[in-house]
Amino acid sequence: MPRYSITTFGCQMNVHDSERMHDVLRRAGYTEAGGPEEADVLVLNTCSVREKAEQKLRSEVGRLARWKRERTDRVVVVAGCVAQQEGERLLKQMRAIDVVVGPDNIPELPGLLGDLALGGLPVARTVFDLDAPRFLVASPSSSSRAAPTAFVTIMKGCDERCSFCIVPHTRGPERYRSSDEIVAEIAGLVAAGTREVTLLGQTVNSYRDPLGALPRAPGASADDPDESEFAALLRRVAADVPGLARLRYTSPHPRHLTPSLVLAHAELAVLPRHVHMPVQSGSDRVLRRMIRRYTRAEYVARTRALVEAVPGLTLSTDIIVGFSGETEDDFAATLSLVREVGFKGLFGFKYSRRPHTPALKLPDDVPEGVKGERLSRLFEASEALLAAHLSGLVGTTQAVLVEGRDKERGAGGARGQGGALWSGRTGRHEIAHIEGAAELDRLGDVVEVSIARANKHSLQAELTEAARAAARPRQRGGAEPGPARRSLPVVAAEGG
Ligand code: 5AD
Numbered sequence: 001m002p003r004y005s006i007t008t009f010g011c012q013m014n015v016h017d018s019e020r021m022h023d024v025l026r027r028a029g030y031t032e033a034g035g036p037e038e039a040d041v042l043v044l045n046t047c048s049v050r051e052k053a054e055q056k057l058r059s060e061v062g063r064l065a066r067w068k069r070e071r072t073d074r075v076v077v078v079a080g081c082v083a084q085q086e087g088e089r090l091l092k093q094m095r096a097i098d099v100v101v102g103p104d105n106i107p108e109l110p111g112l113l114g115d116l117a118l119g120g121l122p123v124a125r126t127v128f129d130l131d132a133p134r135f136l137v138a139s140p141s142s143s144s145r146a147a148p149t150a151f152v153t154i155m156k157g158c159d160e161r162c163s164f165c166i167v168p169h170t171r172g173p174e175r176y177r178s179s180d181e182i183v184a185e186i187a188g189l190v191a192a193g194t195r196e197v198t199l200l201g202q203t204v205n206s207y208r209d210p211l212g213a214l215p216r217a218p219g220a221s222a223d224d225p226d227e228s229e230f231a232a233l234l235r236r237v238a239a240d241v242p243g244l245a246r247l248r249y250t251s252p253h254p255r256h257l258t259p260s261l262v263l264a265h266a267e268l269a270v271l272p273r274h275v276h277m278p279v280q281s282g283s284d285r286v287l288r289r290m291i292r293r294y295t296r297a298e299y300v301a302r303t304r305a306l307v308e309a310v311p312g313l314t315l316s317t318d319i320i321v322g323f324s325g326e327t328e329d330d331f332a333a334t335l336s337l338v339r340e341v342g343f344k345g346l347f348g349f350k351y352s353r354r355p356h357t358p359a360l361k362l363p364d365d366v367p368e369g370v371k372g373e374r375l376s377r378l379f380e381a382s383e384a385l386l387a388a389h390l391s392g393l394v395g396t397t398q399a400v401l402v403e404g405r406d407k408e409r410g411a412g413g414a415r416g417q418g419g420a421l422w423s424g425r426t427g428r429h430e431i432a433h434i435e436g437a438a439e440l441d442r443l444g445d446v447v448e449v450s451i452a453r454a455n456k457h458s459l460q461a462e463l464t465e466a467a468r469a470a471a472r473p474r475q476r477g478g479a480e481p482g483p484a485r486r487s488l489p490v491v492a493a494e495g496g
Helices: 012-027 051-070 080-086 088-093 103-117 167-171 179-191 230-240 259-267 284-289 296-309 328-341 368-392 465-476
Strands: 003-008 041-046 075-079 099-101 123-125 149-153 196-200 246-250 274-276 314-321 345-350 397-405 422-426 431-435 446-454 458-463
Touching: 003 012, 012 041, 012 080, 012 103, 012 149, 012 196, 041 051, 041 080, 051 075, 075 080, 075 103, 080 088, 080 099, 080 103, 080 167, 088 099, 088 123, 099 103, 103 123, 149 179, 179 196, 179 230, 196 230, 230 246, 230 259, 259 296, 284 328, 296 314, 296 328, 314 328, 314 368, 328 368, 345 368, 368 446, 397 431, 397 458, 431 446, 446 465, 458 465
Parallel strands: 003 041, 041 075, 075 099, 099 123, 149 196, 196 246, 274 314, 314 345, 431 458
Antiparallel strands: 397 422, 397 446, 422 431, 446 458
16 A cells, blocks of 8 residues: 655645645555655645745755655655646656645545556646635544644635735635535534634635625624625634634734624634734835735724723734835834734744745845844844743633643653643643643643743643642543543633
């Protein structure tokens, strides 16, 4: 039986696509190899959003030429955004590549590999499914129990034209999944043990139900061009899947942060108190050149409305430094915005010119050294905000969704006395390491912890007495293994 291995670069959408590729390949009779060395088929799921990500692919394929020479029947597949962007050209440029497959062509992968095995020539399939968009769903049989957290795609593609961004080119126009399908997938995941779902889409909150089946959400305006049906979808998921503990989404566009979405956050307990809202720049001049279609003041007003409606809600963001024409004053405006909004998390990037983007017409005129220096100043500001935020949480009680076991030397360097060291996320998405929690034996529990210390990027926590007490009887009584059962106190509403 042929064995495959998948290496993933890039965003959560790519992580999700890789999971679907696992499914498609397993169903076609492939088995997963222990690693690339043992594989017959190696899939590189690529990212092209920044130049650095694309360079990674090129150096990886360079190394693979040797891997292929070891056995002539080995196959290299390039999937993802570089595949979509370059198509056939990749086959010509890099002889080690056998199959190029775009994000919308994942179901065709086994067929393409089959043709190749029969002596077919290297092939590229990069066709968008515009007429009948497909959204691949994890097959329930692929694993007996679901992970505590899962991604569910609700839309793909992007109709924005941000001048720096290659995504409209690599992922095509916006296509939406029906609300029935979305709810069914989430309900299936929750029945199998998933507690937290992250709705995925390139501009996730521009969602519209192709069935037209959603009632208008409270607060939604009929004549606001920025209004979507995203809030209506959130309400339907909350109502139809009551067993879901947390419902996150990524990545939204500030334009669609309308009053209906703010109201949904205020009213739905399942929405955690954290939103990632990419802003890209704090300068109106730069925002205009980026074609972001909002001003700094609009971004501030919209996020402020959200924080006022949901006290304690935290925001994180994406920022590009050194975009075409960015002056020191423009960058100072970005720094001041970061402080004004008080982001508790920030992904910062140096602008890199991408093929097929509108900004190719603009000069890439900020020197590399200046970009680097601005990025360091940006991180300095955001680290300070995060440090103050995390240390402010010491002594509070938080609800943590247990997502994994820390390695032998857990983050923060300290291991708990109880041996096991687990980690998870608070409702606001802070990473929490739980010490001395031998009682805890299940992924997917939402447990109450008290915060003992703040690390640089995470929290060190201990189970509260109540959580410990609730765990004990199960230990004595011979707990049944298996993550689907939960007897620790499940915190319904997010605390702290
Ligand atoms: N250069 C640098 N950063 C970019 N991003 C997108 N395109 C570019 C580019 N050409 C960043 C944006 C986006 C994140 C996913 O990647 O900040 O939100």
